Amino acid sequence: MSRTDVTAYGRSSDWGAVHAVVAGIGVAGFACADQLVHLGARVTVVDSGDGARQRERADVLEVVGAAVRLGDGDTxxxxxxxxxxxxxxPPYAPVIVAAQERGVPVWGELELAWRLRGPDAAPWLVVTGTNGKTTVTLMLESMLRAAGLRTAAVGNIGVSLVDAVMDPEGFDVLAVEVGAPQLPFLLxxxxxxxxxxxxxxxxxDHFGxxxxxxxxxxxIYANTQVAAVYNVADPVTERLVEEADVVEGCRAIGITLGTPGRSMVGVVDDxxxxRAFIDNRADSALELASVHDVHPFAPHNVFNALAAAALARAAGVPASAVREGLRSFEPAGHRIAQVAERDGVTWVDDSKATNGHAALTSLLAYESVVWIAGGMAKGQEYDDLVQRTRDRMRGAVLLGVDRARIREALARHAPDVPVVEVxxxxxxxxxxxxxxxxxxxxPGDTVLLAPGCASWDMFRDYGHRGDEFAASVLRHLGG
Structure with a gap:
C-alpha cells in the first residue's frame, strides 16, 4: 500500500493527501487532532479508554470531521x-510498535508543533528535568514578560504547544516545558x-x-542553536550536553549554586x-538579581531561578528584566507552599514532589520535619533519601498503596524515627x-507533605492531594 511521504511536511503542505492517526484523546491528542483536521488532513483518533471524558472529546472531534475509535488504542x-x-x-505501546514495523513515521506532539510553526515563528526556550521544570518555565515566562515580550508558558504545563504555534496573533518567544514522555518522538x-x-x-515504568x-x-539538547544549559552539580546533564548534536556555535552553559566559572551562571555572595552572556566573561560578571528576589526561598528554588535566567539571557533578556521577572513571579500551586503556621509549627504543601528526588530536595530545605509521604512509587526506592535526611526527621506519616516501600527504607536506615501508617x-x-x-x-518543626510518589491511587492528581491536605490542616487548626 502506497503512503503519502510526510518527511518534509509543514504548515503550508497539502495535508488533504494525508491520513493522520492520533493516538490518545487527552489534552495533547485532542489539540493535535483538531489542528490536523483544520489543516485538511483525514484524521483518525484511537484511544484505549472509553470513559465520560473521552466520549466528550470524541463528540467534539467527530463534529469537526475526525473519526474516533474509543476502547481500541492498540490497532x-x-x-x-x-x-x-x-x-x-510508552514507547513500547502496541500502536507505536506497529507503526515502526510498517515504516510509518511516528511524531510526538512537540514534533507536530515544530512542523506547524508559521513563517515568522517564535523561537523556543525548552525546559526539562526530573524536578523543577514547571517552576523554571513559569519563572522564565515572567522574565520574558518583564522584558516586554509576548510569550506563554506552554507544553507539558497544560497549554498545548500545537495550539500555541497555531495562534493567529503569534508570539515573540515561547517558554516550553517538556516532560520525558514527550521526547522520544521529537525529531x-x-x-x-x-x-x-x-x-x-x-x-x-514508562520507559522500561x-x-x-x-x-x-x-x-532536549538536539539541534539547540545558542545555549545548551546544564547543571554543574549533575554530571549526567553535563554528559548529555557533551554528547548532543547541536547547531554549530551553540555553547554549553553551566548553572551552579556556587561561584560561577567562565560560561556559567551562579551565585556570588547573595x-x-x-558570566556566560557578557562580552568580558573571562574577568567580570553581571549582577542579575539578589537571592532575596527569589520566592519562595529555598536553595533549589535559587537554582531554578538561575536556570530560568540562563535561558532568558540566551534570548537577549536584559538583567533588569530577570530581576523584575523574579520579583513578580507567582509560584504554581503545591510547590513548597506554606499552608499555615501555628504554635511554632509550619505546615507546607509540596504535593508536586511526586518522586524521591523531589521529596529529597524538599526535605533538605528544612531543619526538623514531620514527613508526610506515600502513594504510587512508580518503581522507585527510598534508601538514599532516608539516609540523607534521617537526622532531620521528627517522624513520618505514611499513606497510599506503596507506603510499605517507604516504611521499609525507614526501618533499614532510620529505625529510631517514629512512623505512623494510615x-x-x-x-x-x-x-x-x-x-x-x-x-x-x-515548635520549630515543619510538617511537610512531600510524598515522593504519584497521587493516582487515592487522588485525581497531585493538586487534589495538596488541596485535601490544606483543607485538613485548616480544619485541624480550626479555620
Whole structure:
C-alpha cells in the first residue's frame, strides 16, 4: 500500500493527501487532532479508554470531521501515513510498535508543533528535568514578560504547544516545558536554548529502564542553536550536553549554586550573576538579581531561578528584566507552599514532589520535619533519601498503596524515627494523616507533605492531594 511521504511536511503542505492517526484523546491528542483536521488532513483518533471524558472529546472531534475509535488504542489503521502520539503512551505501546514495523513515521506532539510553526515563528526556550521544570518555565515566562515580550508558558504545563504555534496573533518567544514522555518522538525541532535541570529516578515504568529514560531526556539538547544549559552539580546533564548534536556555535552553559566559572551562571555572595552572556566573561560578571528576589526561598528554588535566567539571557533578556521577572513571579500551586503556621509549627504543601528526588530536595530545605509521604512509587526506592535526611526527621506519616516501600527504607536506615501508617484509601484519610502529624510535631518543626510518589491511587492528581491536605490542616487548626 502506497503512503503519502510526510518527511518534509509543514504548515503550508497539502495535508488533504494525508491520513493522520492520533493516538490518545487527552489534552495533547485532542489539540493535535483538531489542528490536523483544520489543516485538511483525514484524521483518525484511537484511544484505549472509553470513559465520560473521552466520549466528550470524541463528540467534539467527530463534529469537526475526525473519526474516533474509543476502547481500541492498540490497532493502527492500515492506510495510516503518520502516527502522532500523546505523551502518555510508552514507547513500547502496541500502536507505536506497529507503526515502526510498517515504516510509518511516528511524531510526538512537540514534533507536530515544530512542523506547524508559521513563517515568522517564535523561537523556543525548552525546559526539562526530573524536578523543577514547571517552576523554571513559569519563572522564565515572567522574565520574558518583564522584558516586554509576548510569550506563554506552554507544553507539558497544560497549554498545548500545537495550539500555541497555531495562534493567529503569534508570539515573540515561547517558554516550553517538556516532560520525558514527550521526547522520544521529537525529531526536527531546533530550540534557541535548552536545559535539562537534573536527572533522577522517575518514569522508569514508562520507559522500561533508567537508561532509556536518561536517553529520552538527552533529546532536549538536539539541534539547540545558542545555549545548551546544564547543571554543574549533575554530571549526567553535563554528559548529555557533551554528547548532543547541536547547531554549530551553540555553547554549553553551566548553572551552579556556587561561584560561577567562565560560561556559567551562579551565585556570588547573595547575588545571582552572569558570566556566560557578557562580552568580558573571562574577568567580570553581571549582577542579575539578589537571592532575596527569589520566592519562595529555598536553595533549589535559587537554582531554578538561575536556570530560568540562563535561558532568558540566551534570548537577549536584559538583567533588569530577570530581576523584575523574579520579583513578580507567582509560584504554581503545591510547590513548597506554606499552608499555615501555628504554635511554632509550619505546615507546607509540596504535593508536586511526586518522586524521591523531589521529596529529597524538599526535605533538605528544612531543619526538623514531620514527613508526610506515600502513594504510587512508580518503581522507585527510598534508601538514599532516608539516609540523607534521617537526622532531620521528627517522624513520618505514611499513606497510599506503596507506603510499605517507604516504611521499609525507614526501618533499614532510620529505625529510631517514629512512623505512623494510615491505611484508609478514601480522600478523607488526609484528616487522619494531619492528626497524626500534629501529634508528632513540636515548635520549630515543619510538617511537610512531600510524598515522593504519584497521587493516582487515592487522588485525581497531585493538586487534589495538596488541596485535601490544606483543607485538613485548616480544619485541624480550626479555620
Amino acid at each position: 493502527l489503521p492500515d492506510d495510516a501515513d503518520v502516527l502522532v502520539v500523546s505523551p502518555g503512551l 526536527t525541532a531546533s530550540p534557541l536554548a535548552s536545559v535539562c535541570l537534573n536527572i533522577a529516578e522517575d518514569h522508569v 529502564s533508567m537508561e532509556a529514560y536518561v536517553a529520552a531526556k538527552g533529546r 547575588l545571582l550573576v552572569d 491505611g484508609r484509601t478514601d480522600t478523607g484519610a488526609m484528616d487522619d494523616v494531619v492528626n497524626a502529624a500534629a501529634a508528632m510535631a513540636r
